[in-house]
Amino acid sequence: MDVDLRKVRYFVAVAEELHFGRAAERLHIAQPVLSRQIRALEDELKVQLFVRTKRATELTAAGRQLLEDARPLLASAEAARRRVVLAARGPKTFTIGFMPGITVTAAVRAFTGQHPGLTIELLRTTWEDQVEVLHDGRADVSIVRLPIDQQGLTVRPLFDEPRVAMLPADHRLAGKPSIEISDLADEHLLQHPDAVPEWRDIASELRDGLPRPVPTLHNVEEKLEHVAAGNGISILPLSTASFYTRPDVVSVPVDDLGPNHVCLAWTATRRSKAVQDFADIAIRVLKS
Structure with a gap:
């Protein structure tokens, strides 16, 4: 069975708001339309996702599981869309994520010298999104602080610090x-x-x-x-x-x-020359 990503997005909005009216406002659609889409998703999955009473809307066990799976699914779909758009435009922009306290200037300067045609963008990350920016396509590479969930990533050590x-x-x-x-x-x-x-x-x-x-x-x-x-x-x-x-x-x-371990990470499916070039430079420059 194919899962309709639009219905999944609608589901996540309701699951996060636990209120159909607020979710409908957030999605800019009418509440009856949202209710029909959630019922259709439940019919397709053959499970009940929400328990609705006059007082509250709550997730069922199936709903909690779908919410856990839906977020990375939607992030992956959005990342794929962004990569397709970037591929159509050509490799003009390269975005580097970095955690607070880490200085990337030397690596960026060296990388810019190798790729003068690229526009380099820098993205400050946090403990919560330092990996998320890779999976959703906001960053091409990210300088991260361990521990992180390394599933689906290529991770290379850079340096340790107290x-x-x-x-x-x-x-x-x-x-x-x-x-x-x-x-x-x-x-x-x-x-x-x-x-x-x-x-x-x-x-x-x-x-x-x-x-x-x-x-x-x-x-x-x-x-x-x-x-x-x-x-x-x-x-x-x-x-x-x-x-x-x-x-x-x-x-x-x-x-x-x-110590805290600082590493460079990118999605394991990325094979671009720009990513590998930056990895080589970061390992050489930031390690020193």
Whole structure:
């Protein structure tokens, strides 16, 4: 059975809004049309995707599974569309994604010298979208910080750098020349615990079964605002910490904390000469 991507897009809108009226407004279509399209999708799949009551709209187990599968499916379709359009226009633009704290100037200059006819664009990414920009076609290559989901990607190591603890300026450890990860056992980490497994393994709040919620943070600036306010601590790569300095937050080296691994990534299906040329340059220039 062929899946209609338009119906899948409609489904994702409803699944994210959990409200047919808001989803219809977001999609700029009438609500009865949206309802018919969702019913048609359910008929095609022979499953119920939503449970609708007068009070709420909720996903069924089948709906939750489809939402998990639909997002990468739509991203892949959009990436394919973008690549087709770019192929029709010719290779005129090359977009490089990069994470905060990473300087790509030397690699970009060398690459531009090899490809003077290309327009080079730079795209600042975050922990949330550093891989997504590759899958949806927004970037040709992306300089990423591990860990990432490497499925469908080609990943090449560039360099490692130390990670430091970001603390409020009046924190009890702020004046230390260095600390150990065990010194942070009673602190609240403003990141997903899996991002700092060394902290996860010794954290008091996890050991006691009382994990505190982590606020949704979209960038380094928001993270440091929470640190400065005393809401928790954060672990950052040294270059990022050095770039985002402020008087009410200090960085402290952590002696037994492993380094952050910086890599270059691109989608495994990409075979263009420009991608390979940039990879060769980045590995040579940024490693040094």
